[in-house]
Amino acid sequence: MYSKHTEIFGILGFPLGHTLSPWIHNSLFKQSGYDGVYLVFENEHWKQIGLKPLLDLGVKGVSVTIPFKEWAYTQANEVCEASKTMAASNTLLFRNGISAVNTDGTGALESIKQMNSDLVNSGIEKKILVLGSGGSAKGILFAIAKELEGYHKQHSFKRKVHILARNKEAKNEIEQSLGKPFWLEQPSKEEVIQNKEDYDLIIHTTPVGMKGVGGEPILDSHFFTKKHTLFDIVYNPLETDLVKEAKKKKAEIIPGYHMLLYQGIRQFELFTGETLKKKWIQKVESILLKELKNRK
Structure with a gap:
């Protein structure tokens, strides 16, 4: 159930037909009881479109994947040390301005x-x-x-x-x-x-x-x-x-999927400020593993 108070997050990239990020984040919203939803923002023209449509929609944060990580880094007015070193970011936070973070490492x-x-x-x-x-x-x-x-x-x-x-x-x-x-x-x-x-x-x-x-x-x-x-x-x-x-x-x-899981968990913590319980992580891991096996 979603309401006017539900916070919107998502993933920005192209193509996104096989992304597993929604499975991770929406499962964590359910486990934690956080009033949020994670959507797929698939478009090959984000560089031309810019971030304004997401900001107008009230999106609070996005994961960023290929081919937009380098571009995402340039859109922020505050960047973490990892992003600065790599000149690339896989996370954008829209709270007070735009913050860029890289959780891959x-x-x-x-x-x-x-x-x-x-x-x-x-x-x-x-x-x-x-x-x-x-x-x-x-x-x-x-x-x-x-x-x-x-x-x-x-x-x-x-x-x-x-x-x-x-x-x-x-x-x-x-x-x-x-x-x-x-x-x-x-x-x-x-x-x-x-x-x-x-x-x-x-x-x-x-x-x-x-x-x-x-x-x-x-x-x-x-x-x-x-x-x-x-x-x-x-x-x-x-x-x-x-x-x-x-x-x-x-x-x-x-x-290999542990890297996907734990970078997503770090993103979730940045998005929500929540500290995750071990049992939530275990539950999400089992859901992620099941989905990966289904995609063979």
């Missing part, structure tokens, strides 16, 4: 911490390997940087993070945007393979393995062992070929 970091917080503990002498150098890699590395450096203020710093990608220019750009931290390195593929036992977390951020996307992953299945945790951020299909092969080698797996 936060969602990934929370997914990792839910599995094993030691994987982002800078006091442990292990390495994180990030595969890819696109926008997702940049957001995830920004969130990891904040986590590692926050921990470093009180503890010794032993952990390193490595980027392995084919685009050297993009790798250098990420390194520059993070201020060239001493813990971030760009080894060769040969060095990575030779020292694979040094890694405990591998994060695959490229679209290879996604439904309808071909190509070969940067590393093949021979790389993985039972000492590794693989986080492939692709969630459609639920298990990529890379994940299936890593599972055969007894590697731990962080489901």
